[in-house]
Amino acid sequence: MKPKSWHLDRRTVLRGAGVSLALPWLEGMSRGLGAAPASTSAELPKRLCAILFPYGVAMPKDDDPAREWGWFPTGEGRDYQLTKVLEPLRPLRDDVTIFGGLSHPRCRTMNGHDTGDTFLTGNNLAPVTYRNTVSLDQYAAERLGTATRLASLTLSTDGGIGPRTRSTTLSYSSKGQPIPALSDPKLIFNRLFGQDNASRSDHARLENSGSILDLVLDQSKSLHRRLGAADQRKLDEYETSVRDVERRVERAREWLSVPLPQVDPSTIALEANPDGPKDYIGAIYDLMFLAYQTDLTRFTTYQVGSYGPTLARTFPGCLGLEANWHGLAHGAGKKGGAEKIGQFDRFLAENLARFLQRMKDTPEGEDGVSMLDRTLVLYGSSNSKTHQNVNYPLLLAGGRDLGLASHGQYLRYGADTPMSNLFVTMLQRLGLETASFADSTGPLEGV
């Protein structure tokens, strides 16, 4: 019998697509692995995953012999044909909707390579200050992320934050601050499974943090009456931030009583690093899958590469192509150029397909529902041709059990349809009553 990711018995050993999980004799198990200690909800998880790759894709015209290396399918609606690029997704045809024509209208006037920052936020970076706004995943995690140990997990090949307009993260807090991304598979694994939170020193450290925060909060309060009005507002912001951390510390303490799932790291390529993109991208997808399977988090983002001159730019070298993604993208219109970038985009699609297939092969709940059916996976780029901030190559996979009924189609929209409409639909499918996000005009029609 196939193992199920959701209803786990004590001492179950999970064999999740190559990963052996010596599983968790969790307290929480009887009510669903990893459910919040204080929660009794047995509801199955609803998840969101968003993935960006930079620089756009090849877009040969329909009569061009190189059309087979264009990213977008030919045809439309249910009657569409995949090109060689997305061909690896063929077995998942009924789990995927491909979108044409969508983009963030507010971001169209931005520099072509600036839009990685706004892929999930939908707002033009403010002039001069480059202040961003909340990203889709963080919006959802803030409202729904309380059920798991980690509210969200932000990953990128290049790691950290990166410079504004060349961010190396897709996630932005409700204040528009970038959230540092993890890139090293070892560190990601540690973040998920490595800490022995039940140890005495962790208890002590969290309690110390509580005491420290109490002290500085008192200091801030006693300062108030000795400050000008504008300064008081800044201190209010400080106090709100400290209280925010206090809540996080409190939550971490609650979780201390719940042991972490024990996972055998040997089957993931944790030694992979971005120098070897094949292993590396696979390892990142493996780790996201594991995080879902153990329900450590439900909201993840992964930036395959930033638009900056970072390591991911050399990725195409792994296929024997020029080790310059940016250059390949710019050469897409040259003779033979579409095939080159197309081959690399196909490589990315193969990796995505493997991730989706693993989730599809993992039952969750009853009636043949899979992990994929309860996860919305958004995948795409914020350029069509490189530098063009319109007509993003986009697809949405999974989520059938969340009410997504558009799969098996290639849906085309006019340029007046904001991509944020898709965000609204996704948030609603996650169970939020969100009516608008960024510049949305409503949910996306046809999904």
Next chain:
Amino acid sequence: MRLSVSQLLGFLSLFSVATSSGADDLLTDYHNEVRPILAKLCFDCHGPDKAKGDLRIDTLNADLVHGDGTGADAETWLDALDQINLEEMPPSKSPQPTSAERQQLVDWIGRALRAAAEAQRYADGRVVSRRLTRYEYANTLRDLLGLQMDFARELPPDPASPEGFLNNGNTLEMSGTQVETYLAAARQALATAIVEEGAGKPEIHRFEVADTAVGKLPRRKDGGAEPVNPEFVVDVKTFPREGEFRLTIRAGAQVPAGHDFPRMRVSLGNVPGIIHVPRKLVGEVDVTAPAEAPETFEFRGRIEDFPQPGDQSFGSGVSFHGMVVLIDFLDAEGRELRYADRTYSDPKAGNKKQQAEAEAARKKAAAELPPDGERLDVLIDSVVFEAPTITTWPPPTHTCWLAAAQGIDDEIQRAEAVVGPFLERAFRRPVTEAETASYVALFEQVRPRTESFNAAIREVFAAALVSPHFLYRIETRENPEQTEPVTDHELAGRLSYFLWSTLPDTRLLDLANRGRLSDPEVLAGEIERLLDDRRTTEFADRFADQWFDLDALDRVAVNPEFYPDFDNDLKDAMRTEARGVMREILLGDLSCLELIDSNWTVANRALAVHYGLADRPRTGEFRRVSLAPGERRGGILSQGAFLVAQSDGQMPHPIKRAVWILDRLLDSPPPPPPPDVPVLDPESADLAGLSLKEQLAVHREKESCRDCHLGIDPWGIPLEHFDATGRWRETAPVRLAGKGKKQGARAAAPVPADATTTLPDGTAIDGLAQLKRYLLLEQREAFARSVVKRLMSYALGRSLDFGDRETVERLTVDFIENDFRLRHLIVALATDEVFRTK
């Protein structure tokens, strides 16, 4: 012609700032000029009779500065501005404003809104207690703990203020994520600074590789070093996981006559598989010593900042392998030295045919290259790796901060003894007994949960490092309603963060403790001392970064299709140039007019070559270089930092360049573009086949764009001789009418670059030289005022407001009278009342 302030502002009235727009002037202008136009065009529908859309313009309060107190008037005026700009109002069926009328309306509303914003800022009160910026935090922690670590690595970047400054108290924000990061960084740093009593000195990993050969391939087993290309790889067999390392390299160069010196590049890190990928850069240095008498170079870093092999957490016993020091060389222009006849390949790799081919290729390359001994080559004499670099144990910080506990038995008394001095240093001021007591109370809470006294002290110190008294520069008020002098300690903080971007040194604090710093003579002396100190380069760099928006260089991707030869490292060189010029001006006590035009700049070899200069440094180091008149350089407007950053990576962008000049140099930024403003889209079919000037003219055909762009575009056109990489060009490409195709773009037939234009005041300008002359002669005051306002904003860490006008004017006059010398202005500002009050 020398213009008075008011004449000058008259010229610039289209963009003029609030400096000229007193509330009374605005009202006068409204009644004389603006209201009659509104009455003619708007009141029929939005007046007493109709009030369409519930809007009456006739009753809209024209006194935006005082307003109705709710800001609702300003909002409505802003809507009106947008509607007029969008040509949505008046509706097309109704009578339309003339161009002059439209311009008057837009100009007046723009001015009134800015004046209102300034007044609002003043009424809201100034933020004076500001958070440390990311770089100030890193510097402060470095100097407080004496540790060279990248403390700010995980902190989010600070947003820039509307004037472009990162240290603006109002813009600097705080979030939960940040507080968490501060706490984690503090704990990490303190773990290094304060160790456990009795903890043994960590093992020092040290090894030396010597006897390497120049230009030869020794057997791989020998010495662990293999020069290839020339390139040297040194296997680091054992190393600690954290701590500072030191790499000492003895190297010399063999430089044939006429060649420049090579530049040594040292990288460190884990390189599984492919050894020829440099990992993370440790440092770069020019090698000028001859091979017979090599020179010793020392590099330091923290090993945890470099990629390490193996894992630490799973205990799988993986041995450390693949950690290497990679030393390779660049020529002075930044190209890697690579000699094809020395390419290393495993003689046994591949089949016989491939081996033979590789050998043949090597032989062919050898025949084409000068023989060994006659080509630019390098010798690595020895490499010593040592980590951690501990000369004293326990660490000096440990001894320093715990010294006061010596000889005391009772732990609480020991805590009392060490906490006070640390708080005073961290908070940059004396602390009260109650403050110390609160930290000792924390110690008592924490101590039972921790394993040692020292571990508990680390937690207590960490608490100090997330306190508002550490993270913010707190300036308290006796009476929040009134201006009052800053305290001596606040003054010490203002000075050191202004000029050094870090906490006050012991001398400043000592003077403040003795109440001496506010003495004008002492203060003047201290300002001079700070400015004479090398650390003031921190000010020059940060001020140049933010005033000129040097980060914009990172936001532009130079398109390789247009500029295949452009090396992205040049962007760093351009940033260094702009900072270097600011340093020269500050340290050499020069005039700020040198920023407009000068006969020198700061460059290294690669940049001088890029600019086509005759005075080329022979190395990658930056130095002052002289500019000949025919080289058409000199001043910020001919620097890559401006020309590249204010382009779009493909073509020069005269509008971006113009806005930058108006905003950053003349302090008169154009009003923001209306919503839905059409961008200048070079792909657009309308614009194919047109020269840039013609494109701009098309752009201006749209009514709503024209009025503003008539005042903007002419400032950017004189720079048309500089391409998007900052190089001089005689011709500019024109895209053929083949629309959209990139091939078409490149196949364009070039036309002579056209840099002729007419400025809004009617002055005809041809090229940068004339623009610079015009700025120096006709815009001196505007430029002076711009420098003063930017410097004040930076020094005070806030946007300027109504209350600052007199100070700005006073300092501007003084600045001009003192030959625009930056150093003089800094002293004048730091001794001015505005700097000494809060």
